[in-house]
Amino acid sequence: MRIDTTRRIGRKGLAILGTVATVLVLGSVAAADPTAVPAPVVPGAPRVPGAIVDPGTPADTMKTLKTTPDDAVAGTKFTVTGAGLPASKDVTVVWMTANVRYVLDVKSDSVDYVGRKVDKIGVALGAAKTDAAGAFTSQMTVPKDFGGLHDLYAVVDGVQVAKGGFLLERQVTIAPKRGPVGTPITISVVGMGSPTYESVGAVLYDNHYAGAVSANTTRGVTRFKIRAAGKPGVHWIEYAGSSHTVPYLNMEQSPVPWTDSHRLAFTVTKDTGAPPVTIEQAVSVKPTISARTTVIDSDVAKDSTAKVTLDSTKGPILSKVDVKAAGLAPNAPATLLWTSVVGNRVNCTGQCWKFTSQPLGQATVAADGSLATPVTIPDGLGGWHGIQVVQAGTVMAQVPYFVKRSFVKAPKVVKAGRPFFVELKGVGWTQLDNTLAVTYDNSYIGYACGFNSNGYVRVQLFATGDPGTHLIDLYPLLYTQQPAYPYTQLGMVPLLGFARDAPGLAAGYDIPAIRLAIKVVE
Amino acid sequence: MRRLLLLAGIVALLGAVAAPALAQVPKLNVFLYVDTVNGTRPAAGTKPRPIGCTQSNTFKRGEQVVFRIWGSVADTGSILSTENVKYAYVKVPGQANMKLSWGAHGATTNRVWFWTTPWIVPSDYPLGAVTARIVFKTEDNKFGNYDYDMTIVPNAAKKKR
Numbered sequence: 001m002r003i004d005t006t007r008r009i010g011r012k013g014l015a016i017l018g019t020v021a022t023v024l025v026l027g028s029v030a031a032a033d034p035t036a037v038p039a040p041v042v043p044g045a046p047r048v049p050g051a052i053v054d055p056g057t058p059a060d061t062m063k064t065l066k067t068t069p070d071d072a073v074a075g076t077k078f079t080v081t082g083a084g085l086p087a088s089k090d091v092t093v094v095w096m097t098a099n100v101r102y103v104l105d106v107k108s109d110s111v112d113y114v115g116r117k118v119d120k121i122g123v124a125l126g127a128a129k130t131d132a133a134g135a136f137t138s139q140m141t142v143p144k145d146f147g148g149l150h151d152l153y154a155v156v157d158g159v160q161v162a163k164g165g166f167l168l169e170r171q172v173t174i175a176p177k178r179g180p181v182g183t184p185i186t187i188s189v190v191g192m193g194s195p196t197y198e199s200v201g202a203v204l205y206d207n208h209y210a211g212a213v214s215a216n217t218t219r220g221v222t223r224f225k226i227r228a229a230g231k232p233g234v235h236w237i238e239y240a241g242s243s244h245t246v247p248y249l250n251m252e253q254s255p256v257p258w259t260d261s262h263r264l265a266f267t268v269t270k271d272t273g274a275p276p277v278t279i280e281q282a283v284s285v286k287p288t289i290s291a292r293t294t295v296i297d298s299d300v301a302k303d304s305t306a307k308v309t310l311d312s313t314k315g316p317i318l319s320k321v322d323v324k325a326a327g328l329a330p331n332a333p334a335t336l337l338w339t340s341v342v343g344n345r346v347n348c349t350g351q352c353w354k355f356t357s358q359p360l361g362q363a364t365v366a367a368d369g370s371l372a373t374p375v376t377i378p379d380g381l382g383g384w385h386g387i388q389v390v391q392a393g394t395v396m397a398q399v400p401y402f403v404k405r406s407f408v409k410a411p412k413v414v415k416a417g418r419p420f421f422v423e424l425k426g427v428g429w430t431q432l433d434n435t436l437a438v439t440y441d442n443s444y445i446g447y448a449c450g451f452n453s454n455g456y457v458r459v460q461l462f463a464t465g466d467p468g469t470h471l472i473d474l475y476p477l478l479y480t481q482q483p484a485y486p487y488t489q490l491g492m493v494p495l496l497g498f499a500r501d502a503p504g505l506a507a508g509y510d511i512p513a514i515r516l517a518i519k520v521v522e
Numbered sequence: 523m524r525r526l527l528l529l530a531g532i533v534a535l536l537g538a539v540a541a542p543a544l545a546q547v548p549k550l551n552v553f554l555y556v557d558t559v560n561g562t563r564p565a566a567g568t569k570p571r572p573i574g575c576t577q578s579n580t581f582k583r584g585e586q587v588v589f590r591i592w593g594s595v596a597d598t599g600s601i602l603s604t605e606n607v608k609y610a611y612v613k614v615p616g617q618a619n620m621k622l623s624w625g626a627h628g629a630t631t632n633r634v635w636f637w638t639t640p641w642i643v644p645s646d647y648p649l650g651a652v653t654a655r656i657v658f659k660t661e662d663n664k665f666g667n668y669d670y671d672m673t674i675v676p677n678a679a680k681k682k683r
Contacts, residue, residue, distance in 0.1 A: 064616030064648050071649070071676050096650075149673070151650040163615055165650030167676055255580040255673060 036101040036117035037506040039217035040285035045500070046219045048099070048123060049143030055094045055122030056155040065154055065164030073169045074144045074190050080126065082154050082162045085134040089156045093126035093138050095166075096151040098194035100216040102503035104432075106291040109341050109355060111430035113478045113503050114485045116216055118194055122153070130156075142168060146220035147191025148198045148256065168220075169258060172239045178267040181469045182275035182517060183228040185266055187239065189213065192220040198256050200489055202242035203496055206235050208443035211475060211494030212245045214501050224497045225280065227515060228268050229441040229471045238263045245493045271468045274517035277407055282499045287508035292400040293430060294339035294355060295386040299395045306369075306397040308389050314402035314510060317379045317426050317455070321401065325371040325389050328396055334371055336360040338378050339386040339398075341429055344452035345482035352482075353429070353451075360387065377403060381455040383428030384508065403455070405433070405511055410472070413519045414463035422459040422472060422516060424450070432504035433511050437477040437494035441470055444494055447477055463520050470520055476502060476511040552602065552666025554593045556656050561586030565642050568677060580673045583643045591622060591637040591656055593666060603635070606660050612639050613655040616647070622656075649674050 066081045080093055099119045105112040126138040136154070145168060152164035170191035176183065192215040193199055201213040205226065215222035228235070240247035241259030251260035306327035315321070328334055338360050343353025360375040371389065382405050388398040408423035427450025428434055435449045438459060450457045461472065476498040480491025495502060504511060560581065562574035568584030581587050589612050593602035600606055603624050610622040620641055626633040652674055658666040 058653070061613075062615040066646065067648065149650040149675070152648070163648055163650075163652070165648040165674070167649050255675065257675070 033107075034103050034105045034112075034114040035289075036103050037503075038288040039099075039101055040288050040505050042218050042285055042500050042505075043283055045217070046144040046221055048121070048219075049095065049097070049145050050123035050125050052121050053092060053094060053124045053155075054158065055096060055153055056158045056160045058160045062160060063154075063162035065152060065162045067152060067164045067166055070165060071167040071169065072142055073171050074142050076142045077139060078142060078166070079137060079139045080152060080154075080164055081135070081137045082130070083133070083135040085130050085136065085154065085161050086156050087130055087132050087134045089130045091128045091130055091136050091138070092124050092155045093128070093140065094122040094153045094155050094160075095125035095143070095145075096120065096122050096153070097145055100146075100194050100199070102216065102506060104289075104503055104507060106289065106293075106507060108293060108296050109353065111293060111432050111504075111507060111509075112483060112485070113431045113480060113488060113491070115488050116196075116199070125152075142166070144190060144219065144221055146194040148193035148195065148258065167258060170262065172262040172264065174237060174264045174266060177265070178269055179228055180270050180272045181228055181230070181268055182272075182471060183268075184225045185228055185237070186223055186225050187213075187237070188223040189215065189239065190221050192222065193256070193259065194220065195256075196487075196489065197243045197248070197254065198241070198259050200242040200244060201497075202240045202245065202247040204236075204238040204240060204247060205442035206230065207238075208441070209246060209493075210439055210442040211437065211444060211496040212242060212490050213239075213497035214490055214495075215497065216501055217505070218501050222497050222500050224499060226442055226496065227275075227471050227473065228266055230268055231466070231468075232268050232270055235266050235268060236263055237266055244489045245491065274412060274469045274519050275515075277410070278515045279407065280499060280513045280515065282502065282505060282510055282512065285505050288506045292384040292386070292508070294341065294384065295398055295400045299388070300398060301394045301396060304394070304396045306389060308387065308397040308399045310387065310399055310401060313400065314404055315377060316404045316406035317377055317382075319377040320374055321377060321387075322372065322374050323387060323389075325365075325397055326369060328365045328369045328371055328389065329391050330365055330367050330369045332365050332391055333362055334365050334396070335362050335390045336373070336375055337388040337390055337395075339388060340378075340381055342454070345434070345449075345479075346452065348482045357388070365391070377401065379425065379455070381429050381450065382426035383430055383433050402508060402510060403428070405436075405514070407514050407516075410516050411518060413521055416463055416465070416467065416520050416522055418463050420461055420463060420518065422461060422474070424457045424459070424474070424514065425455055427451075427455050427457045430509075431479045432502075432507070432509045433476070435477045435479045436514075437475045437492075439471075439473045439475065439494055441465065442473075447492070449479075463518060465520055467520050467522050469517055472516040472518065474514040474516070476504075476513065478503065550596050550666075551664035552593055552658055552660065553596055554591055554656060554658065554666050554668045556589065556591050556668050556670045558670070558672060559588050559590060561588045561640050563640075565645065579671065580675060581643050582675050583645050583647055583677045585643055587641045587643060587672070589620075589622070589637075589639050589641070589654065589656065589670075591658075593637070593658060595660060595664065602637070602658060602660070602666075606662075608659045608661050608663075610637055610656075610658045612641070613657060614641060615652060617641070617644075643674055645677070647674055649676065
């Protein structure tokens with residue numbers, strides 16, 4: 001994918017900030033090009049469980065297959081038998097499943113989360129040959145794959161001669177099962193479904209909503225963490241069926257009742273005090289698309305052959321980064337610019353944010369056309385930005401840089417009934433990273449946004465509960481407003497499964513969960 | 523009478539919706555409306571639903587599916603009944619063809635005539651998608667086919683804990 005958006009660079013927009021800072025205010029014409037982005041390769045995620053094949057066309061008179069068992073968890077051996085089929089023919093047993101991708105609209109001035117795209121596929125799970133009477137038997141293993149119903153077809157010469165089916169049951173486990181307050185609890189899930197109403201899990205902790213989980217790009221398999229909260233004793237974790245975000249409380253009456261009934265007990269043993277702040281990163285994956293906000297190909301002079309590289313491509317605000325460039329006009333000054341945006345989405349009608357450029361420094365290019373200089377990443381919005389090398393008012397080269405979300409401070413002890421603040425920096429502005437979701441003792445209480453405050457977020461909270469340790473977790477959130485698209489699952493709630501399945505991973509968005517705790521005192 | 527008017531409306535609507543595609547499909551001789559409801563007499567050991575005869579297209583093994591069909595002859599508008607139908611049946615993969623019966627249903631004060639046949643989903647019937655083909659042939663050799671999709675699910679959700 002390439003950003004093909006154009007923007008008009010207005011020299012009149014050049015302004016001086018202080019003595020050195022310059023801001024280029026640039027008009028934005030953002031592209032609307034929702035694209036199903038290729039799923040990144042997530043370590044440990046299962047692959048498509050066989051060769052993708054043509055599932056064939058239905059026979060006019062189709063037989064049925066006997067599948068034993070036909071309702072089990074991944075890894076179970078099962079047998080498929082057919083009879084009365086064409087004699088002495090090769091049979092392919094086709095397992096119907098799907099590939100799921102996220103749909104993003106990556107624009108030059110934002111990224112919109114648009115939803116999911118499900119492509120049904122058939123894979124060859126087994127092969128056999130019918131005997132002289134037209135019968136066959138094939139033994140297979142239930143693959144680690146999306147859960148729910150899978151149609152099975154016996155395909156002979158491109159024709160579905162018999163139909164079977166299998167229900168891949170969802171499995172949910174937790175580890176450990178006991179520990180003090182703050183213990184990270186890993187919840188492992190196999191068998192999330194690919195259809196909409198089977199693709200989201202909603203987590204309740206003692207009937208408090210903690211957030212939503214998905215496994216769209218990991219073939220229904222995921223694991224994620226919450227932390228043990230509450231007084232010593234048994235606490236219940238429910239992994240509930242959900243269609244979009246919150247539990248579907250009568251799933252037993254729905255067409256997909258198998259997504260329900262996963263309830264697990266965790267025993268809090270004691271309160272050993274507030275655990276230290278931890279930052280949980282998403283898994284490291286290679287992005288599958290190259291488009292980056294504020295990095296626009298048409299900004300660069302067409303005849304420029306200059307190249308610019310960085311010694312690191314991501315880091316928090318105020319990171320020191322070494323910039324190297326080559327192919328510039330020799331013995332001439334160059335300016336390094338930081339590309340970003342300014343504005344907000346609140347009550348947005350029309351153009352609500354604009355491009356900005358901020359000087360990072362100046363240097364003189366060497367006689368061989370090279371440049372090497374350190375720069376400091378600005379204290380501003382997080383997410384993807386560009387570093388541009390400008391000579392004589394012309395952008396000669398540019399390179400993207402990702403500003404990571406960072407924790408600043410929070411109190412350790414708060415009196416019951418008193419307000420307190422949690423501060424972060426490097427919060428972004430796109431629908432993937434402009435907001436964070438806050439849980440208090442695994443109960444979702446609200447969100448905070450960093451766009452209007454230029455990446456600095458001061459979350460206003462209130463100390464409640466009995467004296468002792470209380471947990472505050474700040475999760476990634478998919479902001480599905482301004483603009484809003486139909487049928488966006490997972491929006492506006494804690495994205496508990498962010499580390500392994502999130503729309504932003506394909507676009508290089510590395511957004512962590514930040515886990516804090518306070519001691520409430522009387 | 524009200525239901526017949528509704529049926530006429532549905533038929534007319536289907537005709538209108540189908541109009542743009544007429545150039546690409548064979549001439550329609552018979553219009554069919556098909557739905558399914560849950561029957562009140564499931565297999566032994568299968569819990570009946572709290573409310574019977576409710577429209578649904580997802581059925582558990584052991585439940586009773588009742589196919590309901592209303593139809594008319596396209597060029598005359600005649601209602602399909604035993605007076606003009608030579609045969610009518612439902613064909614489900616792996617099952618014997620099920621003959622459709624013309625009869626009156628509903629409360630005695632509000633009886634409506636339509637075609638039905640019950641089918642108890644066998645306890646080992648394949649899970650997942652199933653397409654039932656509804657076939658009508660009129661006395662004057664006009665055919666009407668309709669492929670009706672349903673989903674078969676297990677009899678009961680497994681206990682997870």
